[in-house]
Amino acid sequence: MATTLRASKLRKTGTARTQVAALPYVMEKGKPRVLLITSRETRRWVIPKGWPIQGKTAFESAATEAWEEAGIVGKVSDKCIGLYAYNKAFPKTDPQPIVVTVYPMRVKAMKDKFPETGQRKRKWMSPKKAAERVKEPELREMLRRFDGRLR
Numbered sequence: 134m135a136t137t138l139r140a141s142k143l144r145k146t147g148t149a150r151t152q153v154a155a156l157p158y159v160m161e162k163g164k165p166r167v168l169l170i171t172s173r174e175t176r177r178w179v180i181p182k183g184w185p186i187q188g189k190t191a192f193e194s195a196a197t198e199a200w201e202e203a204g205i206v207g208k209v210s211d212k213c214i215g216l217y218a219y220n221k222a223f224p225k226t227d228p229q230p231i232v233v234t235v236y237p238m239r240v241k242a243m244k245d246k247f248p249e250t251g252q253r254k255r256k257w258m259s260p261k262k263a264a265e266r267v268k269e270p271e272l273r274e275m276l277r278r279f280d281g282r283l284r
Contacts, residue, residue, distance in 0.1 A: 149218070149230040153191045154182035155199035155209055155238040158281055159257070165281030167263045168240065170203050171254045178256075178266040181205075182233055192236040199238055203255055204247030207240040214279070217271035235275060 157168035157180070169178040183198040185191055196209040213234045220228035243255075258266075264276035 149232045150221075151185065152182050152231050152233045153185055153195040153198065154180050154233050154235045155195040155205075156180055156214065156235050156275070156279065157199055157203060157205050157207070157238045157240050158279070159240050160281050165260055165279060166257045167260050167276065167279065168203060168205065168243075168255060168257050169263050169266060170256075173249070173252050176254075177268055178263070180235070180267075180272070191234055195234075195236045196238065201248040202253060204244040204250065205238070205240045206242045206244070207238050209236050209238040212236070215271065215275040217269045217275065219269050233272075235272075237279075237281075 158165045160166075168180075170181060171177065172179050181195070181199040181202040183194070183202070186194040186197055189197065190211070191213070192209045192211045196207075199205050199207075199209070214237055215235050216232055217235070218230065218232050221231045222228045260276045260279045264273045267273055267276065
């Protein structure tokens, strides 16, 4: 799948770093519902994401982030469904460019207790509604196109 990243999202200095993300979903009456969570600092709506974990594949790392940040478990596809870019703020440095690879995750269970319990809100919604709530243009488009069928 070809995804065009907006060059304006990436700072011209340095090389972009990579994060991995899970796009959690369930199917209800043949239609997908996706899970968004709030970020800890800005409280924006996002999908679970983080740094790749040494010794794990990208999609396994995405599953770990989904557990830690959203308390969900399920089956993560090994197929990336898209990319999006953003600039991540770090203490005492300029924002750094980040490219996020996204892996769909069919959720089997949602737990009440998980590593970041109480630090984030979780909300199930249609992909269209989720697209309206996220900030990143490429993620918005990915959500608008998401139909729950894995290729």
